[in-house]
Amino acid sequence: MVKGARFDMRELILGGARSGKSALAEKIALESGLAVTYIATATAGDEEMAGRIAHHRERRPGGWGLVEEPLRLAATLQGAAAPGRCLLVDCLTLWLNNVIAGEALFQRERKALLEILPALPGRVILVSNEVGMGIIPLGELTRRYCDEAGRLHQELAQICDRVTLVAAGLPLVLKGKPL
Secondary structure (H helix, E strand, C coil): CCCCCCCCEEEEEEEEECCCCHHHHHHHHHHHCCCEEEEECCCCCCCHHHHHHHHHHHHHHCCEEEEECCCCCCHHHHHCCCCCCCEECHHHHHHHHHCCCCCCHHHHHHHHHHHHHHHHCCEEEEEEEECCCCCCCCCCHHHHHHHHHHHHHHHHHCCEEEEEECCCEEEEEEEECCC
């Protein structure tokens, strides 16, 4: 079990691409001793993304449950959450990419996630890409995506018991008890 682990907990793990954030989340979930359901938000739009999804799939323990849901994250969390269960969501920025194209869908799903998260029983681990540490993107859509990801991360960080930033495979706890 992870040092300082709790069974009812909300955790946000942020990091860049290939930073080790998913591996850390999987380790925490595995060491929690709880039944784990992996909630995958990615869609395989091309061969490269299909390869990324396959890599994640191969790395997961066979006993974990799997729900693939690119859009209705709040409803999926609500349906899967239970005392003694760990939900691992990978990844919020892919989910954001899936819902941001439709303004009504984005607003509804974002609001639902922020409202339901504090009330969920069990443990929830959210993985997301920290995209706001680089230069300001040139395109309007990319700027909006980065802005919305940053706003979402800020609101989730207020809700979550622990927030961890991962760089080069090294976790830095920004909020909450150390790992």
